Amino acid sequence: MSLNATAPLRLLVCVGPRCDETGGGRALHAALAQALAEKFPDALSSGRVALQSRDCLRVCTRAQILRLEPSGEVFSDPAVEDLLRLVAVELQNDDPL
Ligand code: FES
Numbered sequence: 001m002s003l004n005a006t007a008p009l010r011l012l013v014c015v016g017p018r019c020d021e022t023g024g025g026r027a028l029h030a031a032l033a034q035a036l037a038e039k040f041p042d043a044l045s046s047g048r049v050a051l052q053s054r055d056c057l058r059v060c061t062r063a064q065i066l067r068l069e070p071s072g073e074v075f076s077d078p079a080v081e082d083l084l085r086l087v088a089v090e091l092q093n094d095d096p097l
Pocket residue numbers: 014015016017018019020055056057058059060061065
């Protein structure tokens with residue numbers, strides 16, 4: 001699925017009381033911040049990709065939760081590598097011809 005080319009891709013990591021009960025939410029946020037800065041520095045600095053945290057995304061389990069916007073897709077305990085692949089695909093889909 002391709003997202004709207006004009007909308008930035010936002011990765012929202014929950015660091016709320018359930019998701020971060022054992023530190024997993026903040027660990028996911030930190031790992032993603034490092035990985036995105038390494039793989040997509042230009043997209044981050046231009047605002048095409050953004051990483052943010054939230055206190056609760058209202059889909060609590062006991063795993064780390066991440067929501068993509070604008071699609072609204074929710075991932076439970078996602079692998080950083082899988083998210084990087086998803087970001088790469090979305091950025092490629094947004095490239096002008
Ligand atoms: S605490 Fe993470 S979704 Fe509610």
